[in-house]
Amino acid sequence: MIKHKRALGGALALAIAIGVTVGALPGNSAFAGTETKTTAVWSANTSGDLRLRDLLHRLTTVDGGPGALVEVRNRHDSTALTSGVANATSQVPMRGDSRFRIGSMTKPFVATVVLQLVGEHRVALDAPVERYLPGVVRGQGHDGRKITVRQLLQHSSGLPDYLDYLNPQQILADPLAHQGTRDLVNLALAHPPTFEKPGSEWHYSNTNYLLAGMLIEKVTGHPYDKEIRRRIITPLGLHDTSVPGEDTAIPGPHPRGYVRPGEDAPLMDLTVINPSIAGASGEMISSASDLNRFLGALVRGRLLRPAQLNAMMKARPTGSDDGRAYGLGLESRPLPCGGLYWGHGGDIFGFQTAGGATVDGRQATVMVNLDPGGTDAQDADMKAAVETGLCEGRPAHPQ
Helix, strand or coil: CCCCCCCHHHHHHHHHHCCCCCCCCCCCCCCCCCCCCCCCCCCCCCCCHHHHHHHHHHHHCCCCCCEEEEEEECCCCEEEEEEEECCCCCCCECCCCCEEECHHHHHHHHHHHHHHHHHCCCCCCCCEHHHCCCCCCEECCEECCCCEHHHHHHCCCCCCCHHHHCCHHHHHHCCCCCCCHHHHHHHHHCCCCCCCCCCCCCCCCCHHHHHHHHHHHHHHCCCHHHHHHHHHHHHHCCCCCECCCCCCCCCCCCCCCEECCCCCCCCEECCCCCHHHCHHHCCCEEEHHHHHHHHHHHHCCCCCCHHHHHHHCCCEECCCCCCCEECCCCEEEECCCCCEEEEEEEEECCEEEEEEECCCCCEEEEEECECCCCCCCHHHHHHHHHHHHHHHCCCCCCC
């Protein structure tokens, strides 16, 4: 999972730090109690159930999340477990089939579309961004003639993260406001690069993926969301997955999304936001089941040709102590039971998500409806839930 406080939750945390009043935010109670009725508690008999249940319990008690869910899938079956509530007011239980905002887990979808275009010889990975977006990347030492498409997807461009320069007061005062993609890119480009030579270092920046979304539109003539639907969502039958654009609602059964502005502060509801603030860097909505299906199809070669999948999985170290490495919109981590898994994490107001898949057919996705505001252990417990699901979900007879 990527957690560099480069998500929208980080903007809220900054706002709280500088004393912004957020108690009267629009949407805090307007939709309270609108979840559909909960289904029966989901259960299964895999050996990892007890460990997963313990981790979900920690996420919703020790770590402070209202609710949490995890789905684990292998080639033969799937297991969904839940803990806590979808709605802190009505106490409606969390549903295993819930939809939620996935934040930066949007990035693998965007990178997959770009790499499909590479496979169609419509984009070259090592071509300069300038070829596709002439004149866009300019100013303050930025030059689109020296930054490649590959560097955008791998966060080695040196472009600053636009989220570092947003005015959090404005976001919190009007979370339903439209945010223009080009305006957000220009906000980042008004500041110097994070390092001088593109490709020489690694620095996570959401600006890279705003530009990747713009590139898709320039090359195909269609907005990136239409290409994601046509190339990924429809072929895989991802019925819970959408690219909302300006739609502020989460369709279908879903939990409320909460933030906690201080250690002892009450929860605040930020379910209803205009996702244009995230755009191609993090606006999508999905479910654990759909994310597992997508990640499984991706790493097993159903969405990309071998050359492009190899390029996606050619990862570079991020400097993380746990061995995390970042490819093209996809990161790898070592599994405690051996081998690697591939996935991503996502943080956006109200929701934190993490998911991963192995090439032998195992997937796991976990979600908590709280971000920011959990304890320091929330990240570690989410990572542990994904890794437990992947290790305990190992097929008895690998093929």
